[in-house]
Amino acid sequence: xxxxxxxxxxxxxxxxxxxxxxxxxxxxxxxxxxxxxxxxxxxxxxxxxxxxxxxxxxxxxxxxxxxxxxxxxxxxxxxxxxxxxxxxxxxxxxxxxxxxxxxxxxxxxxxxxxxxxxxxxxxxxxxxxxxxxxxxxxxxxxxxxxxxxxxxxxxxxxxxxxxxxxxxxxxxxxxxxxxxxxxxxxxxxxxxxxxxxxxxxxxxxxxxxxxxxxxxxxxxxxxxxxxxxxxxxxxxxxxxxxxxxxxxxxxxxxxxxxxxxxxxxxxxxxxxxxxxxxxxxxxxxxxxxxxxxxxxxxxxxxxxxxxxxxxxxxxxxxxxxxxxxxxxxxxxxxxxxxxxxxxxxxxxxxxxxxxxxxxxxxxxxxxxxxxxxxxxxxxxxxxxxxxxxxxxxxxxxxxxxxxxxxxxxxxxxxxxxx
Amino acid sequence: xxxxxxxxxxxxxxxxxxxxxxxxxxxxxxxxxxxxxxxxxxxxxxxxxxxxxxxxxxxxxxxxxxxxxxxxxxxxxxxxxxxxx
Numbered sequence: 001x002x003x004x005x006x007x008x009x010x011x012x013x014x015x016x017x018x019x020x021x022x023x024x025x026x027x028x029x030x031x032x033x034x035x036x037x038x039x040x041x042x043x044x045x046x047x048x049x050x051x052x053x054x055x056x057x058x059x060x061x062x063x064x065x066x067x068x069x070x071x072x073x074x075x076x077x078x079x080x081x082x083x084x085x086x087x088x089x090x091x092x093x094x095x096x097x098x099x100x101x102x103x104x105x106x107x108x109x110x111x112x113x114x115x116x117x118x119x120x121x122x123x124x125x126x127x128x129x130x131x132x133x134x135x136x137x138x139x140x141x142x143x144x145x146x147x148x149x150x151x152x153x154x155x156x157x158x159x160x161x162x163x164x165x166x167x168x169x170x171x172x173x174x175x176x177x178x179x180x181x182x183x184x185x186x187x188x189x190x191x192x193x194x195x196x197x198x199x200x201x202x203x204x205x206x207x208x209x210x211x212x213x214x215x216x217x218x219x220x221x222x223x224x225x226x227x228x229x230x231x232x233x234x235x236x237x238x239x240x241x242x243x244x245x246x247x248x249x250x251x252x253x254x255x256x257x258x259x260x261x262x263x264x265x266x267x268x269x270x271x272x273x274x275x276x277x278x279x280x281x282x283x284x285x286x287x288x289x290x291x292x293x294x295x296x297x298x299x300x301x302x303x304x305x306x307x308x309x310x311x312x313x314x315x316x317x318x319x320x321x322x323x324x325x326x327x328x329x330x331x332x333x334x335x336x337x338x339x340x341x342x343x344x345x346x347x348x349x350x351x352x353x354x355x356x357x358x359x360x361x362x363x364x365x366x367x368x369x370x371x372x373x374x375x376x377x378x379x380x381x382x383x384x385x386x387x388x389x390x391x392x393x394x395x396x397x398x399x400x401x402x403x404x405x406x407x408x409x410x411x412x413x414x415x416x417x418x
Numbered sequence: 419x420x421x422x423x424x425x426x427x428x429x430x431x432x433x434x435x436x437x438x439x440x441x442x443x444x445x446x447x448x449x450x451x452x453x454x455x456x457x458x459x460x461x462x463x464x465x466x467x468x469x470x471x472x473x474x475x476x477x478x479x480x481x482x483x484x485x486x487x488x489x490x491x492x493x494x495x496x497x498x499x500x501x502x503x
Contacts, residue, residue, distance in 0.1 A: 301472075304465045304488050305491060309419070
């Protein structure tokens with residue numbers, strides 16, 4: 001693998017950037033792999049990288065039905081944070097956040113991870129009580145959290161409507177200074193390049209159409225590019241988790257819904273932190289290109305269309321303008337939607353399925369991007385050793401039947417509606 | 419915006435309606451614990467035609483049974499939940 005560096009970039013510039021080798025191969029699938037990962041998004045590629053790097057598995061394929069990073073890895077609002085309330089979620093997301101902090105060096109690929117702070121806004125006394133409770137839970141677990149007063153929020157986010165008759169009055173906030181954002185495409189490309197260099201076959205335009213299962217044990221997959229044998233298979237396909245598991249006859253506790261995001265035309269820097277309101281469900285940040293990135297509620301009904309409903313665009317725009325009135329001057333540039341597999345407690349599922357050798361990393365709901373490096377690490381451990389990492393254990397598939405759901409929002413089986 | 423034909427109110431904007439649940443997740447009151455888990459948590463989650471319960475929550479409030487396509491969003495049938503089969 002040709003190492004990327006500032007000096008190398010400068011040198012390549014002298015010859016018009018014509019000297020760059022391709023970043024990963026385009027291999028023909030072999031007939032058999034030790035481990036096959038279905039899904040070439042951030043999670044699948046990170047899993048393959050960890051299997052090769054930390055567990056020494058060399059005979060791995062990542063099968064992607066389209067192009068790598070073309071699903072939810074490229075369809076999110078790029079926010080990274082670990083400011084959760086429940087210890088199981090805190091441990092998972094903080095494990096991941098720590099890996100974000102070293103990812104650029106680890107992969108020799110600039111993922112532009114920017115720890116600019118992630119602020120939850122509080123709009124009422126009860127919001128502030130909830131934020132204080134969350135902040136206390138975080139600090140007690142060793143995470144970074146700062147409860148902000150009204151004046152502090154006003155200083156940190158100058159554009160907010162701080163007037164008393166604002167549609168969403170600001171009472172304060174909760175900041176996680178180590179939270180921030182990253183460049184989503186770079187995460188897929190960085191893991192792909194590093195995994196490829198360790199011998200992982202990344203096979204694009206290869207859709208899995210079935211499983212080969214004998215005596216309750218997986219023996220391989222059927223694909224649009226022919227059958228491929230495998231000792232173990234990992235499913236990392238986000239919104240299509242239910243569809244792929246159904247090919248093996250397994251029903252999952254997930255429903256597929258869309259999550260939309262929007263960007264405005266690029267402008268000069270005006271927002272240097274990540275702004276979130278859990279009461280309003282509006283997410284606002286500014287990309288390094290200058291676009292204001294907006295996110296909101298999921299489209300709350302089952303759909304695989306990858307085309308969001310326009311009424312969500314209207315709702316998110318109204319909320320964002322109510323919070324930061326100056327945004328009303330901007331034109332919307334693009335919108336996109338990702339199909340997410342919403343689990344019924346809002347937490348992911350990391351487990352072996354009832355078929356031996358078939359593993360699932362799914363149910364990431366709308367929180368998958370921030371979990372990418374942690375998910376890859378933990379899922380690789382499970383695939384390599386057959387044992388779930390202690391951080392992954394609370395996310396077992398049988399938690400629904402056992403009544404041990406990880407219910408961050410406290411909404412029970414309707415957590416997906418939050 | 420997509421219109422949904424409420425049997426009481428006529429064609430109304432989708433924003434007035436809420437998805438409630440897939441029909442196969444409706445739980446009988448005398449269900450066994452095992453069946454309750456299956457109904458509450460396991461889903462066909464079909465990519466294609468699906469039977470669903472929706473509610474005209476910002477309108478007349480009626481529960482509706484929809485036959486809806488989860489890729490094209492086409493709606494083939496809307497009926498009141500209590501209508502005879």
